[in-house]
Amino acid sequence: GNSVTQMEGPVTLSEEAFLTINCTYTATGYPSLFWYVQYPGEGLQLLLKATKADDKGSNKGFEATYRKETTSFHLEKGSVQVSDSAVYFCALRGSSGNTPLVFGKGTRLSVIA
Amino acid sequence: GAVVSQHPSRVICKSGTSVKIECRSLDFQATTMFWYRQFPKQSLMLMATSNEGSKATYEQGVEKDKFLINHASLTLSTLTVTSAHPEDSSFYICSASGGQQETQYFGPGTRLLVL
Numbered sequence: 001g002n003s004v005t006q007m008e009g010p011v012t013l014s015e016e017a018f019l020t021i022n023c024t025y026t027a028t029g030y031p032s033l034f035w036y037v038q039y040p041g042e043g044l045q046l047l048l049k050a051t052k053a054d055d056k057g058s059n060k061g062f063e064a065t066y067r068k069e070t071t072s073f074h075l076e077k078g079s080v081q082v083s084d085s086a087v088y089f090c091a092l093r094g095s096s097g098n099t100p101l102v103f104g105k106g107t108r109l110s111v112i113a
Numbered sequence: 114g115a116v117v118s119q120h121p122s123r124v125i126c127k128s129g130t131s132v133k134i135e136c137r138s139l140d141f142q143a144t145t146m147f148w149y150r151q152f153p154k155q156s157l158m159l160m161a162t163s164n165e166g167s168k169a170t171y172e173q174g175v176e177k178d179k180f181l182i183n184h185a186s187l188t189l190s191t192l193t194v195t196s197a198h199p200e201d202s203s204f205y206i207c208s209a210s211g212g213q214q215e216t217q218y219f220g221p222g223t224r225l226l227v228l
Binding site: 036041042043044045046049089100101102103104105106 | 117119147154155156157159162206208216217218219220221222
């Protein structure tokens with residue numbers, strides 16, 4: 001079945017550092033790929049998404065490119081801020097129908113000033 | 114973006130009691146709602162998929178008689194944990210979607226602690 005593997009945290013970075021959180025997936029067909037963010041005490045929010053190969057999703061300085069050849073969707077940001085501290089989840093959704101999301105385990109990011 | 118609410122946000126109950134969790138889509142009609150469970154430092158695990166007016170579809174290993182799901186309207190789904198036990202303590206999260214391949218919007222979650 002479909003699955004998502006993302007790097008385990010926690011990740012601790014200094015402000016303005018470069019961020020990469022790796023995510024790879026296993027799926028049949030052509031899934032859609034997502035990054036969700038969960039800030040402390042809040043629900044999951046969609047950060048960005050890509051629906052087909054070579055698409056790049058971007059939002060709030062974060063970006064991720066759908067790489068079918070490497071089955072990856074790594075999250076990157078050039079300069080993190082303290083306010084980016086949160087848990088980040090990579091997820092995929094199968095290509096047929098209104099299917100549920102399959103999540104990775106989440107990566108906790110802490111950014112220190 | 115769309116808003117999904119959950120109530121209560123936190124509940125503590127005694128073992129053997131039943132707990133109902135509500136999930137509401139506040140500004141759109143949710144034809145499909147999903148219920149997830151999240152253990153500490155773990156990912157979200159899908160429990161069931163619920164379409165308005167239909168019986169919920171449960172994932173393998175999830176007891177449908179223990180986790181009763183009702184999706185009676187396009188804006189409300191409920192999850193009832195019947196005869197709760199300490200091992201049911203977890204973070205329960207719902208999400209709502211307006212239709213085929215629509216974005217899923219997540220509720221803030223309900224933390225259940227069974228003593």
